[in-house]
Each structure stands twice: as structure tokens, then as C-alpha cells.
Amino acid sequence: MTKILLIVAFTIGIVVWFKYLAGKREVLPRKEKMPEDMVRCQVCQVNLPRSEALLSQGRFYCCDEHLRRRD
Numbered sequence: 001m002t003k004i005l006l007i008v009a010f011t012i013g014i015v016v017w018f019k020y021l022a023g024k025r026e027v028l029p030r031k032e033k034m035p036e037d038m039v040r041c042q043v044c045q046v047n048l049p050r051s052e053a054l055l056s057q058g059r060f061y062c063c064d065e066h067l068r069r070r071d
């Protein structure tokens, strides 16, 4: 009987420990993804991170081609 209780307690301990580790892993990637602002290309309306967008006269573009095609 004592053996069964030990096995049950051990199993619950492992499950709780794995859930704790899984919870920790979920928090980290979210933090990395958070800070980037999204902007929209004026030509094709695609959303992209501000750091990857091209800025010209206060407007954002996704690539060189669309920046030149703005008129």
C-alpha cells in the first residue's frame, strides 16, 4: 500500500513539474515577439514589421519596387 501511494505521489510530482516547465517555456517566446510595431505597405496593403519596412515621405512600403511605384 505504501508503495502505491509513493508511486502516485511521484507521478503527480512529475506531472506538476512538467506543467511548470511547459508554462515557463510558453512565456519566453511571447516576450520576444512583443515589441515590434506592424505597419502597412501603401501599395499592396501587406502588414510587416516596422524594422523591415521602407519609409518614404511618411509612408511605409514593403519593398523597393513598391516604394518606386507609389505614384
Ligand SMILES: [Zn+2]
Pocket: 041, 042, 043, 044, 045, 046, 061, 062, 063, 066
Ligand atoms: Zn508592397
